[in-house]
Amino acid sequence: MPKLKRISESTISRLSRYYRALVQLDKDNYETVSSKDLANLEHLTPAQVRKDLSFFGSFGTRGLGYPVRELKDKIARILGVDQEWNVALVGIGNIGSALVSYKEFARQGFKIKLLFDNDQRKIGSNHKGIVIRDVANLTRELKDNHIEIVVIAVPPQQAQAVCDDIVKADVKAILNFAPINLKVPKGVSLRNENMAMELEHLSFCLVNDHYCEQG
Amino acid sequence: MPKLKRISESTISRLSRYYRALVQLDKDNYETVSSKDLANLEHLTPAQVRKDLSFFGSFGTRGLGYPVRELKDKIARILGVDQEWNVALVGIGNIGSALVSYKEFARQGFKIKLLFDNDQRKIGSNHKGIVIRDVANLTRELKDNHIEIVVIAVPPQQAQAVCDDIVKADVKAILNFAPINLKVPKGVSLRNENMAMELEHLSFCLVNDHYCEQG
DNA sequence: GAATGTGAAGGTTTTCACAGCA
DNA sequence: TGCTGTGAAAACCTTCACATTC
Structure with a gap:
């Protein structure tokens, strides 16, 4: 349920960082990743990761985390890097x-x-x-x-x-x-x-x- | 009266911008500059300029503004660009x-x-x-x-x-x-x-x- | 009169904490 | 039980407004 709110510059920059981390996780064959793991990889807090992602939708599964491949593709779409x-x-x-x-x-x-x-x-x-x-x-x-x-x-x-x-x-x-x-x-x-x-x-x-x- | 408070990243970045503007103003032989002028040059607000500078001291004269050359040198000092x-x-x-x-x-x-x-x-x-x-x-x-x-x-x-x-x-x-x-x-x-x-x-x-x- | 310096107000971003769901 | 999603709280940053000084 993405709300039509302005997205902060820092959120956009962090999106790039999540994307980079997810590309790597996907290469390393990880299936899912928790906000905690993703936060650790990029030296951020889990709450920050969840809040950032929540601006664009609910991509995760409670109790499990986020599906790596799917989240990577969703963020690619959001960032516009799924196209040339x-x-x-x-x-x-x-x-x-x-x-x-x-x-x-x-x-x-x-x-x-x-x-x-x-x-x-x-x-x-x-x-x-x-x-x-x-x-x-x-x-x-x-x-x-x-x-x-x-x-x-x-x-x-x-x-x-x-x-x-x-x-x-x-x-x-x-x-x-x-x-x-x-x-x-x-x-x-x-x-x-x-x-x-x-x-x-x-x-x-x-x-x-x-x-x-x-x- | 500089207080020992943490300076935000954005303040530091703006200091660089003030410095660049002041170097130019000095070249153009301006003697003084108001927070309003400086703000206009860098597309910022006068209050922002004054607040930023106030973290490091009181460099201006009420009713007049800031002495260009002096402020430039002070900021150079603060930024550490007065040395090699x-x-x-x-x-x-x-x-x-x-x-x-x-x-x-x-x-x-x-x-x-x-x-x-x-x-x-x-x-x-x-x-x-x-x-x-x-x-x-x-x-x-x-x-x-x-x-x-x-x-x-x-x-x-x-x-x-x-x-x-x-x-x-x-x-x-x-x-x-x-x-x-x-x-x-x-x-x-x-x-x-x-x-x-x-x-x-x-x-x-x-x-x-x-x-x-x-x- | 003009413009600084600065507490207080306002706005934005981050963190907390917990309800809700697998 | 584990972890997301999210309102509420806290922290942070910017703007306001005015007393203060030249």
């Missing part, structure tokens, strides 16, 4: 090229279909079997190729302009690696990966260990 | 090599001093001016070189073993790119960058836009 997504990547610099070869992406159904850059020397060349296109045509090519998710890996100065072009192509999901706060209209989902910020978090913990709860 | 940190990177694959050239790191005082890999073909070779060492000697070399922060960019199967070696070297801060939940003892700070998880978050939003608050 067309992904484009803008900015084929250090991070961009690393992402092209990042195996975890393809494994989960995220297919990198298009690459873009603004460097004339790169445009037209092949990168791991994908031709690099001119970012000048970004909006049109995203539309023509039915891209659903775009990854931004350009320098911060160019990120907002690129982002605006992406939004114009009606793309509703953006993953941003540029260390800048992008503005997107309502209805567009934006996630940020900011490595410098994570390092700053760590240095904060090193300097202020009395404030900072362990790891 | 010795960083090592384990795993010189796609992501690892991208990180070596990531300019944002060095700019903030995070100096990559050592590189490690387990691939005999890579060990001993030069990567952007840094020699790649054998991960077999990880613990000893981290100790000998007074490394304070280690970045893990190895495949998930090897991540926990690498992590254990890092902990043995008394390193207290780890940034992990492997899609796995590492176990670290109390007192060690661990941050995770999980790109697959961010993409899953986006696909969740695409599939469940009714649950998912905008961007």
Whole structure:
């Protein structure tokens, strides 16, 4: 009985973690798993696991636990990783090229279909079997190729302009690696990966260990 | 009058954002900034800004606002980015090599001093001016070189073993790119960058836009 | 007058605890 | 008996509102 309540960011992130754990449990031929086991695997509490899952339905059996395979598939459905997504990547610099070869992406159904850059020397060349296109045509090519998710890996100065072009192509999901706060209209989902910020978090913990709860 | 209360993760992350904004304001020769201005720059509320800062002291002047340069320096101090940190990177694959050239790191005082890999073909070779060492000697070399922060960019199967070696070297801060939940003892700070998880978050939003608050 | 610093209020997330079911 | 599902309680985080200071 899923209620139409807003789901918190943390619940969604934990869903990813449950999913990962369940994939492993399934590989290891476990049939069922209790909220306690699942919680231990991901260093969470059993109540948290049950509450999170309860937002989406009643997947378990009292006295027994959750059926591994079935729960895995249900969560895959909820997360949208039971289908393929067309992904484009803008900015084929250090991070961009690393992402092209990042195996975890393809494994989960995220297919990198298009690459873009603004460097004339790169445009037209092949990168791991994908031709690099001119970012000048970004909006049109995203539309023509039915891209659903775009990854931004350009320098911060160019990120907002690129982002605006992406939004114009009606793309509703953006993953941003540029260390800048992008503005997107309502209805567009934006996630940020900011490595410098994570390092700053760590240095904060090193300097202020009395404030900072362990790891 | 900083109280000895635990600081929330979100406050620490916002501190990084204030810092970035203040660096820019200082470059643009602003002398003072109000909580309202700072909030607008980072899409937050003025009350949030004031509350966050108040955990660490009273940096502003009533009726005037905060002195930009001074606040920037104070936050740099709090975040620990007023000093240099010795960083090592384990795993010189796609992501690892991208990180070596990531300019944002060095700019903030995070100096990559050592590189490690387990691939005999890579060990001993030069990567952007840094020699790649054998991960077999990880613990000893981290100790000998007074490394304070280690970045893990190895495949998930090897991540926990690498992590254990890092902990043995008394390193207290780890940034992990492997899609796995590492176990670290109390007192060690661990941050995770999980790109697959961010993409899953986006696909969740695409599939469940009714649950998912905008961007 | 203008904007900080901060208790108190309000909202959200997590944990508790137990009823309910296999 | 064992473990889920879930209201209620507790903890936590954000916003409000205003006294306070320049």
